[in-house]
Amino acid sequence: MAHRIDTATAQKDKFGAGKNGFTRGNPQTGEQATALDDDYFDMIQEELIGIVEAANITPNKAKHDQLLTALKALFLDASLNGSDIADKAAFLSNLGLKAAASRDVGTGANQIPDMGSFTFSNATQGFKKDPTGAMEQWFSATIPIAPSATVNGTIDVLFPNPFPNKCYGVHVTYAGVSATRDGTPFVSGLPVDKFTCRLASTYLNSGLDVFVRAVGY
Numbered sequence: 282m283a284h285r286i287d288t289a290t291a292q293k294d295k296f297g298a299g300k301n302g303f304t305r306g307n308p309q310t311g312e313q314a315t316a317l318d319d320d321y322f323d324m325i326q327e328e329l330i331g332i333v334e335a336a337n338i339t340p341n342k343a344k345h346d347q348l349l350t351a352l353k354a355l356f357l358d359a360s361l362n363g364s365d366i367a368d369k370a371a372f373l374s375n376l377g378l379k380a381a382a383s384r385d386v387g388t389g390a391n392q393i394p395d396m397g398s399f400t401f402s403n404a405t406q407g408f409k410k411d412p413t414g415a416m417e418q419w420f421s422a423t424i425p426i427a428p429s430a431t432v433n434g435t436i437d438v439l440f441p442n443p444f445p446n447k448c449y450g451v452h453v454t455y456a457g458v459s460a461t462r463d464g465t466p467f468v469s470g471l472p473v474d475k476f477t478c479r480l481a482s483t484y485l486n487s488g489l490d491v492f493v494r495a496v497g498y
Contacts, residue, residue, distance in 0.1 A: 283328055290316045388412040406441040414498045418442050421456065424468065424482035424489045433481040434488070440476060440495060448472035448497035453480055456492040472497070 285291075285301045290313045295302030306314030329348055333340055336351035358365055366372050373382060386395050400410040408418035420441050425434040440448070451470035466484035468491055473479050475497065482489045 284324055286321055288316045288318050408442045416498055417496045419494045422491055422493055424480045424491055426488050427483050427485050433483055435481045437477050437479050444475040444497035446498050447475050448495055451478045452494045453491050456490055
């Protein structure tokens with residue numbers, strides 16, 4: 282254990298209460314220079330050798346850089362920003378970090394999605410896309426009046442945002458009116474292609490305002 286000089290000629294409390302130091306002495310006043318003893322030299326030797334041996338270095342009296350070499354081996358170099366960690370996988374494991382800590386950000390397999398890869402528009406004719414390429418959009422349309430009880434009113438509507446590849450399906454609900462013809466009018470929709478959907482209504486009294494949701498990728 283390290284200790285401050287405690288021989289009889291040590292300068293008492295030089296660095297504060299209980300913190301002895303050294304003095305060169307003063308022949309004019311009879312003050313003696315601080316005497317050193319074996320305890321003090323043994324302490325210095327073993328403290329320094331302990332650092333060298335902790336780094337698995339064999340002390341060599343011909344080398345004068347072993348303490349510095351040992352310190353570099355025992356402690357990371359801050360300027361290397363962790364690149365000198367020998368076992369990085371074990372280091373991450375000891376930090377308690379999970380697999381996500383080593384994954385890249387992106388839209389590929391086993392990547393953490395970048396929030397910028399999610400696209401969303403909250404407009405009346407809006408849409409949203411996620412990193413997988415899945416896309417949903419919504420908009421309003423008016424289906425023309427049905428010509429007769431056996432012929433639906435139909436209209437082909439361009440998607441406000443064309444699907445890059447394919448539209449899987451269209452869901453239609455009537456909106457904004459209380460239209461009835463022996464009950465709620467029947468409305469339907471289906472994709473024509475990635476650009477267009479076809480809407481249909483059985484309503485005989487007028488055109489019908491509808492809300493449309495379409496999904497695809």
